[in-house]
Amino acid sequence: MTEDPSAADFDEWAEFAAQPEDTTTTQPTWLRVAVAVVVSAVVVGLILLWPGGETADRTALSVLGVPRSFHAANVTEVVSGPCPFQAEQECVNVTFELVEGPDADSRYIQAFPAGGTTPDFTVGQTAILSAREPDGVVVEGRPEPCEFDTELECRVLRVRLPDGDVIEVEVAPDNPAGNSFAGDELFLDLFDEGGEIVVFGVSTPTIESTYQFADFQRRPVLLILFLVLAAAVMAVGRRKGLLALGGLVISGAILLLFVVQGIVAGGSPLPIGVVGASAIALVTLYLAHGFNVESSVALLGVVGAILLTAALSAITLAVSNVTGFSSEETSLLTLFEDIQVTGLLLAGVVLGAAGALDDVAVTQAATVRELRAANPSLGAGELFRRGMSVGRDHIASTINTLFLAYAGASLPLLVLFVLSEQSLGAVANSEVVAIEIMRTIIGSIGLVATVPFTTWLAARATVSAREVSS
Known part of the structure; x- marks a missing residue:
């Protein structure tokens, strides 16, 4: 009886996947010292820049009528008819029944002009109503x-x-x-x-003056998507997948509790962004990959690239006369004297590139580790040469990923510019597009610099670690 080739291939793959990774834990002295310096700097940065005291005065948003409370409501009736504010115009009168909040079970009717940007309402939908709080x-x-x-x-x-x-x-x-x-x-x-x-x-306050349609309920969909992601990550990554999800939660906590709150409290966005990105890299790398040479090398590579990205961002935005007021959101932030709008752009560039830097650094460190494991006789120079061969391919794909990510986020705006029949040079020169181009280029420079730096560190550290362990 002939053996099924596909079954043999699967058995071979399963045997390979079950093998423990060769993660060298004996770290050379110079690497331990370098990591200790980075960790100390991050901890000191967190302590010095941690938000405290009073935050920015939010009265300005109240003046503009920006709501802070939202409650779910079910659509119970949708009727077309004359608009209450203009009888000759057709409106869609939607009845909402609140399902939460202080006015639960109360009904609220809002008229929407038919057509245009009015959403398609159907009975049974769950909407989100903004609630104006008493002044x-x-x-x-x-x-x-x-x-x-x-x-x-x-x-x-x-x-x-x-x-x-x-x-x-x-x-x-x-x-x-x-x-x-x-x-x-x-x-x-x-x-x-x-x-x-x-x-x-x-x-x-009345029901009519308190509530207004804000959006549709999407939290159940988001929860399902997250659960699907968690299941996929854990099915493929197993224990590392679970640790990666834990790192994702910690990253979100650092971003919200330190970076955002620190900026709201009036802190300088650039150093807050640098420290926050470095703290995220520190926690996620060691949590997902363990305390070994690979993680330590990747940490040094990421932090070095973050510092380079921050410096390039500061120089580029300074000489390009960027105001930071190209979007509605940043324009609203001008109402708060303590928030540095231009600095937000710098922090955004650093944080936007940090995730890709993490990916590149870990991949290069792992590549060098596997090369050394496959051929222990390879020296640092040969490890660096072969690691760079893989790194060049990684650079090409990752830069394209960055470009498509930023272009995708700005796609509606690009379509609008094309419809306006402006020249390519005029479109690129506009601040809102120029900022995305700068982000892509600066992030790409950081990625390119990460590959040789991390590969060189990994080659030196891997060889030194073997010598120490022997």
Whole structure:
């Protein structure tokens, strides 16, 4: 009976996969010292730059009406008819039933102009409604002659704001808010006049004035996708896959708790980005790959490339007159004096390239390790030469990956520029596109530099580790 070749191939692969990796744990002294310096610098950076004290004042966002609370609601009815605000125009009147929050089970109806950018609503969908939070609480009220007409009697309310300040608001006789008593909540229409918050309107909260459609519920889909990813990673990577997921969680925590909060607190984005990216590399490399020569070499390669990327970013953005106000999000951040918008771009370039740097560094260190394991007689020079042969192929594919990632994120914008019939030079010169080009080029330079640096370190460390262990 003839043996099935495919079964033999699978058995051979399974036997190879079951073999333990040759991860040398005996690290030469110079490598241990270098890693100790990097770890100490990261720890000191985390301590010195860790966010503390007061964060940026968020009053400016309240003035713009940016909501902070969101609640889920089910679509229970969709009816087409005349718009309540313009009878001759056709609208889609959607009834939402809140399923969470202080007004759960309450119904809210919102009219949307038919066509255009109005989403397609169907009964049974789950939507997300933004909830406007009260701007103040009534402390007390008293009658007084109106400022605009002394023959009329207005009601002056003393209102406590969320920050603890108490202001006085005059309410006209025909405004239902004038019937408010101590403890009642109010909506205040605010205006920032030269840094001073001015109240030009006051109203009592209602379902109609509190809620507004914001988006559709996508959290279940995101959860399913994450579970599929986790299952795939653990099925293929097994224990390393589980550790990689743990590293992903830690990376997210560092990004949110240190990087973002540090920038919001008024810290300099570039050093925060460098320390944050280095901390992420430190934790994820050792967590996923263990405390060995490979991980230590990869850490040094990543940190070195992060520093190079940060320096190139600072120089490039300084000489290119980038303002940082090319998007709506960054323009909103100009309302906060403590947040350095241009520095955000620098930190973004560093963090954007850090993940690719991690991949390149680990691959090169692992390549050198496997070359040495296959032929222990190879010296550092030959290991470097053969490792660079693999690294050149890796450079080509990774640079293309970076380019496609940034181009994909900017695809709608590129389509808009093409429709505007602008020249290629004009499109590339626009700040929003130029920034993406700079990110791609700077990240690619960091990748290119990582390959020879990490390969050289891995070759030296692998040979030195063998000598120490023998």
